[in-house]
Amino acid sequence: MSRLSDTNIKLAHEIIVRYPRPKSALIPLLHLSQEQNGYITREAMQHLGELVGVTSAEVYGTASFYEMFKFEPVGKYLINICGTMSCALMGANELMHHAEKKLGVKAGGTTPDGVFTLAHAECQAACTEAPTLQVNYRYRLRVTPADLDRLIDNLRDGKLNDEFPPHGVLSKVRQSIDATRAVGAKAPEDVNESPAWLDGKAAL
Amino acid sequence: MSKTYVHAPGFVAGDRPKIVTSRFEFADSYTLERYLATDGYKGLRAALSRPANEIHEDVKSATVLGRGGAGFPAGTKWGLTPQQVWPRYLVVNGDESEPGTYKDRLLMERDPHQLIEGCLIACYAAGLSQCFLYIRGEMAVAQERVVTALNEAYVAGYIGKNILGSKFSVDIILHWGAGAYVVGEETALIESLEGNRGMPRLKPPFFPAANGLYGQPTIVNNVETLANLPWLLTHGVAAYTAIGTKTSPGTRMVAVSGHVKRPGVYEIINGTTTFRDLIYGEEFSGGIRNGNLLKAFVPGGGSAPWFTEDQLDLPFEASQVGPAGSMLGSGAVMVMDETTDIPAAALTLTHFYAHESCGKCTPCREGGTWLERILRRVVEGDGTDADLQQLLEVGAMICPGAFPHAANEKLGLTAVPFPYKMTTICFVGPSAYAPVHSALTLFRSEFEARVKKRVTIPVTAVAGVAANARVSA
Numbered sequence: 286m287s288r289l290s291d292t293n294i295k296l297a298h299e300i301i302v303r304y305p306r307p308k309s310a311l312i313p314l315l316h317l318s319q320e321q322n323g324y325i326t327r328e329a330m331q332h333l334g335e336l337v338g339v340t341s342a343e344v345y346g347t348a349s350f351y352e353m354f355k356f357e358p359v360g361k362y363l364i365n366i367c368g369t370m371s372c373a374l375m376g377a378n379e380l381m382h383h384a385e386k387k388l389g390v391k392a393g394g395t396t397p398d399g400v401f402t403l404a405h406a407e408c409q410a411a412c413t414e415a416p417t418l419q420v421n422y423r424y425r426l427r428v429t430p431a432d433l434d435r436l437i438d439n440l441r442d443g444k445l446n447d448e449f450p451p452h453g454v455l456s457k458v459r460q461s462i463d464a465t466r467a468v469g470a471k472a473p474e475d476v477n478e479s480p481a482w483l484d485g486k487a488a489l
Numbered sequence: 490m491s492k493t494y495v496h497a498p499g500f501v502a503g504d505r506p507k508i509v510t511s512r513f514e515f516a517d518s519y520t521l522e523r524y525l526a527t528d529g530y531k532g533l534r535a536a537l538s539r540p541a542n543e544i545h546e547d548v549k550s551a552t553v554l555g556r557g558g559a560g561f562p563a564g565t566k567w568g569l570t571p572q573q574v575w576p577r578y579l580v581v582n583g584d585e586s587e588p589g590t591y592k593d594r595l596l597m598e599r600d601p602h603q604l605i606e607g608c609l610i611a612c613y614a615a616g617l618s619q620c621f622l623y624i625r626g627e628m629a630v631a632q633e634r635v636v637t638a639l640n641e642a643y644v645a646g647y648i649g650k651n652i653l654g655s656k657f658s659v660d661i662i663l664h665w666g667a668g669a670y671v672v673g674e675e676t677a678l679i680e681s682l683e684g685n686r687g688m689p690r691l692k693p694p695f696f697p698a699a700n701g702l703y704g705q706p707t708i709v710n711n712v713e714t715l716a717n718l719p720w721l722l723t724h725g726v727a728a729y730t731a732i733g734t735k736t737s738p739g740t741r742m743v744a745v746s747g748h749v750k751r752p753g754v755y756e757i758i759n760g761t762t763t764f765r766d767l768i769y770g771e772e773f774s775g776g777i778r779n780g781n782l783l784k785a786f787v788p789g790g791g792s793a794p795w796f797t798e799d800q801l802d803l804p805f806e807a808s809q810v811g812p813a814g815s816m817l818g819s820g821a822v823m824v825m826d827e828t829t830d831i832p833a834a835a836l837t838l839t840h841f842y843a844h845e846s847c848g849k850c851t852p853c854r855e856g857g858t859w860l861e862r863i864l865r866r867v868v869e870g871d872g873t874d875a876d877l878q879q880l881l882e883v884g885a886m887i888c889p890g891a892f893p894h895a896a897n898e899k900l901g902l903t904a905v906p907f908p909y910k911m912t913t914i915c916f917v918g919p920s921a922y923a924p925v926h927s928a929l930t931l932f933r934s935e936f937e938a939r940v941k942k943r944v945t946i947p948v949t950a951v952a953g954v955a956a957n958a959r960v961s962a
């Protein structure tokens with residue numbers, strides 16, 4: 286079952302109509318699909334192609350460009366350890382070695398129980414707080430080996446379920462635009478006039 | 490007095506003017522309630538009570554410089570759209586991912602309404618009829634904060650149809666990426682927003698202001714740039730230009746990371762604050778850790794050529810940093826102390842850009858990979874002298890001619906000014922070379938020490954007979 290569920294199809298349509306062209310919704314829809322299934326399947330790409338009006342090959346073409354989309358199952362928790370310069374200067378390599386030992390897998394690997402995937406990541410925009418890591422794209426900063434041990438134990442014991450939703454979920458809040466407030470998106474060829482407020486007068 | 494806040498990790502406040510970080514002291518700075526209690530949406534009201542072209546003029550005369558990397562004035566950028574071509578779009582670049590850079594994420598997480606208000610002011614002034622706010626995929630909390638703020642602002646009548654009861658109407662759509670550094674380049678950002686692989690487009694003809702999203706005029710502005718607008722409209726052009734210098738007015742956010750006593754994100758006064766202030770100043774990073782010596786620093790994000798202590802007294806002013814051989818880029822200073830293994834440090838950056846190459850331009854796709862592999866073998870102790878030469882040759886395929894570097898008194902080097910020539914569409918290729926070139930130019934002896942003397946056996950030699958073996962230098 287990797288086509289979008291009925292609830293998610295509704296959400297998908299809400300997202301699609303926000304854009305002047307449906308294909309623009311592709312990346313948000315791929316995220317929605319990954320949220321539902323944990324990774325991106327062939328069937329899912331087929332379905333998303335139907336929804337935005339492109340072939341599944343085009344969907345794969347886009348999806349395969351982006352690092353966050355996974356085409357095989359990954360652990361419930363994806364641990365990305367930053368290894369770019371600021372973090373490397375502050376001990377990121379040592380942290381990675383420690384994580385590999387603690388989890389018993391190499392960077393890129395998933396633990397046999399399917400709970401953790403460990404990965405090397407690039408700069409996470411938290412460079413002053415090095416070394417950094419993300420669990421499902423949520424931060425831990427200035428991480429020591431002891432912090433990492435505790436984090437992994439707590440994740441395994443389910444103590445951090447509130448903070449870290451399973452892999453695939455990004456924002457826990459969705460944009461909602463009330464129909465009475467929305468301007469609505471139009472295809473660019475359907476707009477030929479200058480915006481109403483450019484009449485040389487104040488808008489208020 | 491410097492202050493830090495648990496709710497804004499990394500941010501260090503000081504006794505300096507605050508244009509974009511004024512609400513960071515409040516734990517609930519991201520809520521509409523706090524925003525409204527602290528002058529929120531006042532700038533929008535001020536803008537809407539004057540004709541749009543006047544607001545555009547204000548932004549032009551305030552010289553609000555782009556804070557994404559190129560430093561191009563926003564007001565001028567808005568003016569590059571062709572007359573009478575509709576619709577025009579605003580795309581907000583929140584894809585912060587340049588190594589060393591940490592500021593846009595703070596602005597999105599800590600003050601999302603300020604960003605939204607900035608977007609609204611830009612749309613009003615430049616006649617942009619839809620706004621797409623593109624946030625980096627790997628920033629779940631920033632997405633949550635911005636989307637919550639958008640939802641609140643729609644309900645409260647600040648976004649959507651007839652904003653504040655006026656004739657100004659615009660939608661702001663949250664869009665989020667999926668992990669690709671190159672998408673921070675504006676034409677790649679537009680490709681990505683169209684649902685494609687995020688590969689940069691050729692300029693010309695694809696200058697976004699003329700031919701951007703769906704082929705329409707499109708303004709791409711950085712998060713921090715837009716976050717400046719509410720304050721500008723609330724306090725006026727004179728108050729804005731009273732801070733900083735004439736060519737670099739206002740403030741800017743700078744992240745100092747690496748081997749300093751207090752790494753942090755600071756809102757500094759533009760144009761006058763020097764690198765020495767930032768790295769050694771008590772109100773900033775307070776010097777090198779453990780009293781160590783400074784070895785080198787990257788002044789403007791991973792793409793920037795490196796500086797050493799000779800450049801410490803340069804101010805944060807593009808017109809001085811460029812001729813000195815580097816760039817201010819995205820406001821990211823990475824500091825290396827005397828203990829740093831320079832070739833290994835350069836490798837982390839070259840690996841980054843080689844890994845992030847989108848593959849469109851051959852010199853970047855192939856050259857970046859070559860640079861990384863050669864450098865890795867040097868770092869791992871398997872390199873030869875010829876490898877060092879080869880690094881420079883591969884680099885010259887990406888950036889022909891003299892590559893910018895800093896002056897260095899000890900080495901007797903004079904500066905080669907920024908920018909460089911390039912054989913690629915965007916800056917990813919040259920950025921893979923910049924750290925290699927800087928490191929090799931400024932610290933060649935470290936590479937030489939790394940290159941082992943190795944015994945090579947001529948291919949004609951029979952196994953076991955090494956009489957002709959020669960020692961390569």
Ligand code: FES
Binds near residue numbers: 367369373407410590
């Ligand atoms: S280098 Fe690790 S977060 Fe930027």
